[in-house]
Amino acid sequence: MTRSTAPRWRRPPMLRGGGFANWARTESCVPSQWMSPATEDDVVALVQRARVDGRRVRCVGAGHSFNALAAPTDIAVSLDNLRGIVAYDDTTVTVLAGTRLRDLSAALAARGLALPILGSIADQSIAGAIATGTHGSSLTHPNLSGLVRAIGLVDGAGVVRDLGEDDDLLDAARVHLGALGILTRVRLRVVPAFTLRERIEWLPVGEVAAALPEISTSAEYTKVWWMPHTPKALVFRYERVPAPRTLLAVHADRFIDEKILHRSLLPAIFAAQRRQSGWVPMFNRTAGRTLKKASRIGPSPLIFSTPMPARHTETEASVPLASGGAAFDAAVQVVDDADVHVNFITELRFVKGDTGWLSPAYGGDVVQLGAYTAVLGDRDRYFGEFWRRMRELGARPHWGKELDHAADELRTLYPRFDDFTAARAQLDPDRMFANPFLDRVLGN
Numbered sequence: 001m002t003r004s005t006a007p008r009w010r011r012p013p014m015l016r017g018g019g020f021a022n023w024a025r026t027e028s029c030v031p032s033q034w035m036s037p038a039t040e041d042d043v044v045a046l047v048q049r050a051r052v053d054g055r056r057v058r059c060v061g062a063g064h065s066f067n068a069l070a071a072p073t074d075i076a077v078s079l080d081n082l083r084g085i086v087a088y089d090d091t092t093v094t095v096l097a098g099t100r101l102r103d104l105s106a107a108l109a110a111r112g113l114a115l116p117i118l119g120s121i122a123d124q125s126i127a128g129a130i131a132t133g134t135h136g137s138s139l140t141h142p143n144l145s146g147l148v149r150a151i152g153l154v155d156g157a158g159v160v161r162d163l164g165e166d167d168d169l170l171d172a173a174r175v176h177l178g179a180l181g182i183l184t185r186v187r188l189r190v191v192p193a194f195t196l197r198e199r200i201e202w203l204p205v206g207e208v209a210a211a212l213p214e215i216s217t218s219a220e221y222t223k224v225w226w227m228p229h230t231p232k233a234l235v236f237r238y239e240r241v242p243a244p245r246t247l248l249a250v251h252a253d254r255f256i257d258e259k260i261l262h263r264s265l266l267p268a269i270f271a272a273q274r275r276q277s278g279w280v281p282m283f284n285r286t287a288g289r290t291l292k293k294a295s296r297i298g299p300s301p302l303i304f305s306t307p308m309p310a311r312h313t314e315t316e317a318s319v320p321l322a323s324g325g326a327a328f329d330a331a332v333q334v335v336d337d338a339d340v341h342v343n344f345i346t347e348l349r350f351v352k353g354d355t356g357w358l359s360p361a362y363g364g365d366v367v368q369l370g371a372y373t374a375v376l377g378d379r380d381r382y383f384g385e386f387w388r389r390m391r392e393l394g395a396r397p398h399w400g401k402e403l404d405h406a407a408d409e410l411r412t413l414y415p416r417f418d419d420f421t422a423a424r425a426q427l428d429p430d431r432m433f434a435n436p437f438l439d440r441v442l443g444n
Contacts, residue, residue, distance in 0.1 A: 020072060022063040024313055026402070029068075031058075031076035038081040040152070040160065040184040047182065048158035050075060051432060058435055059178050061128030062100070064121055065400040066314050068437040069132065069177065077182065079127060086185060088113065092149055093190050097127035097183040105301035114193045117141040117221070118304040127183040132400030133175045133359045135368060136304055137223040137349035139216055139321075143361060145174035146354035150187040153180065156428035160184070171416075172423040174356035177399060179438055180427045195243040196221070196303040198296045202232045205332055208348075209325030211235075212367070216321070216350050221304075223349045224328070228335045228342035229281035244297050266310035270343060270374040277375050280341035312344050312374035315383045316398035317390035318360035324348065324367030330389035331369055338385040344372035357416035357423075360396045368398065399441075407443040 021028040037043045050057050058072035059079060079098030085107050086094040093113065095104055102122035108114050117136040124134065126144075135143035150164045151173045161181065163170040173180055199219075203211060205226055215222050219237035226233040269283065296303060319327045331346050346369070353364040360366060371386045373379055383402060387395075396413045397403035411417045421442055428434075431444070 020060060020063070020070075020076060022065060022068075022070065024066050024311060026066055026313060027068040027071050029071045029073065031072040032074050034076045034078065036078045036081050040082075040154070043077075043082075043154045043182050043184055044158050044160060046075075046077065047154050047156070047432070051156065051158060051430065055432070056434060057182070057432055059127065059182055059433075061098070061125035062121075062123045064124050064128070065132060066402050067400070068435070069399065070128070071435055071437065073435050079125060079182075082184065083125075088190070090192075091190060092187050094150075094185055094187045095126055096185050097125065097152075099126050100124065101126060101129060102301075102305075108190060109193055109299065109301070112193050113190045114300050115144075115147065115188065116191045117144070117147075118301060119144065120304070120306045121308065122301065122305040123308060126186055126188075130174060130186065131176050131178055133356065133361070133398065134400065135349065135351045135361070136221065137351070138221045139350050139352050139365055140220050142352045142354040143356075143359065144188075145356050145359060146352070146361075147189045148174050148186060149189060151183060152185040153183045153427075155181040156430055156432045161427070169423055169427075171355050172357050172420050174354070175358040175399065177358065177438065177442070179424050179433055179442060181433065194240050194300050195297065196238045196300050197241045198303055199237045199239070200295065201235050201237075203235050205231055205233050208233050208235075209329045212325050212328070212348075216324075223347065226328075226332065226346045226348075227284045227287065228332075228346060229284045238303060241297060243299070270310055270312070274374070274376060277341040277343075277377060280343045280375060284343065310374065312372055313376070313379055314370055314372045314401045315386060315403065316368055316370040316401040317387070317393075317395035318351070318366045318368045318398065319390070319393045319395045321350070321365040321367055323393050324350075324369075327367060327369050327390065327393055327395070330393070331371060331386060334371075334382065334385045334389060338378075338381050340373075340378035340382040340385075341375050342371075342373045342378070342382060343375050346371055357420045358399070358414055360398055362414065362416065370398070370401070403441075406440050410441055 019030045037046055056074035059077045060070050082096045083099040084096050101124050117138055119134040119136055130145040133143050133145055153161050155161050163173055219239055221238035223236045224233050328348055335342055349368050351361045351366050351368055354361050397405050
């Protein structure tokens with residue numbers, strides 16, 4: 001167990017001097033120590049020693065949560081050395097918990113397999129992705145935690161727990177928040193590899209709410225993007241098609257998006273907009289008039305994922321499917337009512353209901369509506385008004401995005417909240433895996 005020596009693109013979000021900062025740079029701290037176990041036995045030894053010493057331990061993946069969920073106050077643990085496929089068959093894969101989604105997708109593709117759904121960011125570790133209920137957009141498939149068939153984790157006593165589908169604690173550990181132990185391996189449902197065609201259409205923003213029932217079932221995967229201050233939204237639909245002979249076009253499109261747009265052009269534009277936020281509406285409308293994105297065809301992992309975007313902040317609300325239209329209209333109205341300039345999309349996605357106790361999709365199909373911005377001066381007013389409207393609809397927050405909720409409110413939103421905290425008391429009675437964020441959202 002040593003300080004991480006993983007390649008630069010795999011390293012945990014460490015700053016010079018050993019500090020921690022999340023990807024959005026909205027949260028930072030200085031842990032007392034970084035540890036990088038390479039085996040499950042290493043994790044056991046680390047936890048047992050920390051328990052004897054009265055230390056706190058927190059796992060850090062890609063740091064892609066926009067809040068302080070992963071922020072370590074004492075020992076920071078990177079699982080980057082605990083990665084790779086352990087076993088697989090035609091329907092499941094067992095993977096070590098530190099494996100990044102991008103690497104897992106590549107390894108599965110080499111075996112003719114794929115995950116049936118993915119979120120937008122492929123840099124996340126599998127342990128971190130399921131921790132917060134990371135999701136794609138489909139009423140056919142659940143979020144990533146809903147694909148879990150078994151979990152291996154080391155609890156607060158340093159004991160390895162094997163949680164299978166016959167164990168009630170599996171539904172506690174699906175969206176685990178890093179509060180129950182350190183995950184070491186995960187078994188996930190897989191399907192034969194498949195290719196998707198992306199189709200895009202414009203829809204007047206005032207017609208989106210009424211069209212959502214049709215949009216949600218019009219393809220296996222669908223979503224809606226709206227750029228604030230513009231009159232139209234983009235509707236994305238994805239259908240399975242035979243694999244093309246060449247992927248040159250889709251790879252060229254990804255290169256332009258990732259290397260030129262998101263790494264160079266947009267950061268410069270956002271920097272200017274932070275100084276002059278009044279430019280945002282004009283820029284959004286200009287970009288909207290010029291955006292004529294052609295349909296793409298490619299392997300599912302490439303089509304599901306987006307380039308790592310320019311740095312920004314996000315919050316996200318989950319509402320029952322029937323309330324999706326009202327939530328979308330409210331999110332559109334917020335931009336005017338709060339008098340804010342918003343330079344990033346509002347994203348509406350559909351998620352199949354599941355059984356994870358802390359899953360935002362627990363108990364039924366939902367719409368998950370994300371409000372994003374890189375205009376930091378308007379962020380608090382924008383997110384505050386967004387959540388005032390979403391609370392009126394009984395929305396649950398996405399655990400990996402910015403949220404101001406506390407345990408008393410969250411208890412009313414999640415029917416199995418007390419069952420989760422009871423599982424936490426069983427698996428981590430000494431609160432070894434706690435941090436201030438968990439103290440707020442789960443209680444002490």
